[in-house]
Amino acid sequence: MRELFHEIGSSLRQNKLRTALTGFAVSWGIFLLIALLGAGNGLMNSFMGNMEQYVSQSISVEGWRTSKPYAGYKENRRIQLDNKDLEYTKGKDWEGRIHNVITATTGKSVTLTLGGNSVGAWMEGKMPEHLEQEKLQMAAGRYINQGDMDACRKVMVMSLAQAKELSPQKPEALIGQWVGAGEIAFRVVGIYHTDEQSFRRSSPIPYSTYKRIFDPSDKIESITFTVEGPRTLQEHQTFQEEYGGAIKRLHSIAPDDQRGIWIRNGYTENLQMSNASRILTIAMWILGLLTLVSGIVGVSNIMLITVKERTHEFGIRKAIGAKPGDILKLIIAESVSITALFGYVGMLLGMVACEILDKTVARKGVNIGFEEIKMLVNPSVGVDVAIEATLLLVLAGTLAGIIPAWKAARVKPIEALRAE
Amino acid sequence: MALIELNDINKTYNNGQPLHVLKGINLQIERGEFVSIMGASGSGKSTLLNILGILDNYDTGTYHLDGKLIKDLSEKQAADYRNRMIGFIFQSFNLIGFKTAVENVELPLYYQGVPRKKRQQLAMEYLEKMGLTPWANHFPNEMSGGQKQRVAIARALITQPRIILADEPTGALDSKTSVEVMQLLKQLNKEDNITIIVVTHEGGVANETDKIIHIKDGIIGKIEENFSHAAWQGSAMK
Numbered sequence: 001m002r003e004l005f006h007e008i009g010s011s012l013r014q015n016k017l018r019t020a021l022t023g024f025a026v027s028w029g030i031f032l033l034i035a036l037l038g039a040g041n042g043l044m045n046s047f048m049g050n051m052e053q054y055v056s057q058s059i060s061v062e063g064w065r066t067s068k069p070y071a072g073y074k075e076n077r078r079i080q081l082d083n084k085d086l087e088y089t090k091g092k093d094w095e096g097r098i099h100n101v102i103t104a105t106t107g108k109s110v111t112l113t114l115g116g117n118s119v120g121a122w123m124e125g126k127m128p129e130h131l132e133q134e135k136l137q138m139a140a141g142r143y144i145n146q147g148d149m150d151a152c153r154k155v156m157v158m159s160l161a162q163a164k165e166l167s168p169q170k171p172e173a174l175i176g177q178w179v180g181a182g183e184i185a186f187r188v189v190g191i192y193h194t195d196e197q198s199f200r201r202s203s204p205i206p207y208s209t210y211k212r213i214f215d216p217s218d219k220i221e222s223i224t225f226t227v228e229g230p231r232t233l234q235e236h237q238t239f240q241e242e243y244g245g246a247i248k249r250l251h252s253i254a255p256d257d258q259r260g261i262w263i264r265n266g267y268t269e270n271l272q273m274s275n276a277s278r279i280l281t282i283a284m285w286i287l288g289l290l291t292l293v294s295g296i297v298g299v300s301n302i303m304l305i306t307v308k309e310r311t312h313e314f315g316i317r318k319a320i321g322a323k324p325g326d327i328l329k330l331i332i333a334e335s336v337s338i339t340a341l342f343g344y345v346g347m348l349l350g351m352v353a354c355e356i357l358d359k360t361v362a363r364k365g366v367n368i369g370f371e372e373i374k375m376l377v378n379p380s381v382g383v384d385v386a387i388e389a390t391l392l393l394v395l396a397g398t399l400a401g402i403i404p405a406w407k408a409a410r411v412k413p414i415e416a417l418r419a420e
Numbered sequence: 421m422a423l424i425e426l427n428d429i430n431k432t433y434n435n436g437q438p439l440h441v442l443k444g445i446n447l448q449i450e451r452g453e454f455v456s457i458m459g460a461s462g463s464g465k466s467t468l469l470n471i472l473g474i475l476d477n478y479d480t481g482t483y484h485l486d487g488k489l490i491k492d493l494s495e496k497q498a499a500d501y502r503n504r505m506i507g508f509i510f511q512s513f514n515l516i517g518f519k520t521a522v523e524n525v526e527l528p529l530y531y532q533g534v535p536r537k538k539r540q541q542l543a544m545e546y547l548e549k550m551g552l553t554p555w556a557n558h559f560p561n562e563m564s565g566g567q568k569q570r571v572a573i574a575r576a577l578i579t580q581p582r583i584i585l586a587d588e589p590t591g592a593l594d595s596k597t598s599v600e601v602m603q604l605l606k607q608l609n610k611e612d613n614i615t616i617i618v619v620t621h622e623g624g625v626a627n628e629t630d631k632i633i634h635i636k637d638g639i640i641g642k643i644e645e646n647f648s649h650a651a652w653q654g655s656a657m658k
Contacts, residue, residue: 003536010518010519014518315514317516318499319475320502321499321503321532321579323496323500324495325496412475412476413475414470414476
């Protein structure tokens, strides 16, 4: 082995320009592969991170406006969910399939005041289950509980950003304090986390309290529940048609009216998102591999020229006893060394590029109005990808070397010696 | 059996117009002989040398080298025979440019799988014999023609081959160096009893050998015994 490396070393040193050109082609290919995969991962992390705040494993249904006349009703009729729909959803038709049915009210814009400080809020009636559904993280205190619901307590949960406005020095000291909301006062029982940039205005109070104070009717804004059974996109589609069709019948909406009610399916959104991320990953790999292929073609091309240039040398080697296998081994080892060495360099540079992306682009958010989102989150490639890329390189190097090596090994010594 | 036995060797090149180059060569060369093959360009002498050196194959006839039939060998086997039985000396030296003198000399042993230390030691011995010890770590382009040819001779000798084949060994050298190289070959033949075949078109070079085989139009003409080295009537060389 050492002998072979010595041989390779001297021939690579001999042709510095050629070695550099080949190396550049390979380094560039691998660099792009790693940088693309890293950036792709970053994009995906941000995509998933941003969506995770809103998408939960649940289905929500809300009333909308009809788009078709049906059963004597004109189009553009406002559909309002009410207790009938809730009873139906909880009813025996869906027993064992629909669980954890909860409801929420429409919101109400209020100004919260404490001492001289004030902050805008969107007050909504929520249920204890919404904590899980909306994936809220509590910073202090607790969320609305069943006790609050049963007793219709005047308690409130707010975001950390809002708490900071009301009590800049010690936001957590708000817990237990009474905060003004119009003519009514609510006791703060909990503060939920918001990430650094986002400013959320939702301030939930118990659903029962909201209904009693602001809206004593049996109207319901939205019904949210979890389901058991449907797994695939197809199964969810069928479920949605069945359930949505039933709700449409209850409200005399045309079965083919797309706009009478609005169903948001968190399961399918998650499924679609993981599909999208899988497609993104595949696309990145394909792009990267195609770039790499051009690198391999470059290496192969240069190896072909090399072989042509060195035909005379191979002739000498054959005359003094080199077997075809020796020549084959020499060239393949040379091309593997070039690809592995320069590919490794490209890989390191690609990782450095990911680091630079992380330190620059990933640190800055993009303002989308009410909050900032990050375009890239932790753009990097794992050790597994690095190992895969290295194996790919060795394979690529062998492939790049095979055709030229085969050509060189086959040349008859007498012809090789005549070549200049 | 003689060291080299050629029996009715025929060779035709088929490049468009078939060219019958060797038309039934019969030749015997014994161990320890110092022979030259002489002929004009196109006489077939180079083809004969390539066949003797197992660099090229022949169509019909038989070629025995040291008792072994050299016919229809695989590339691998041919390479092995060349490596162990034949030492080549070329007109244009054919040293590998990016290898030092000592690396060039040890290369045939590399293909025999001889360990590095042993190879280097042997190569240095042969370079010393050629008087090139101070040049061992120089590259070919740092040496004169005579020095390069002596490196090539060291390389040909290092595997202790049965025969040395020299193709116009003085063709690229000036007359003074040519004399030196021929003296060296002569000395190797006399002192180490090495069989040497020289192919040349120069009478002066052929005159240094003990036997001159004339080849013309693909057949062997006369074979002169030349122990008196008087076959060539001009100046000793050139």
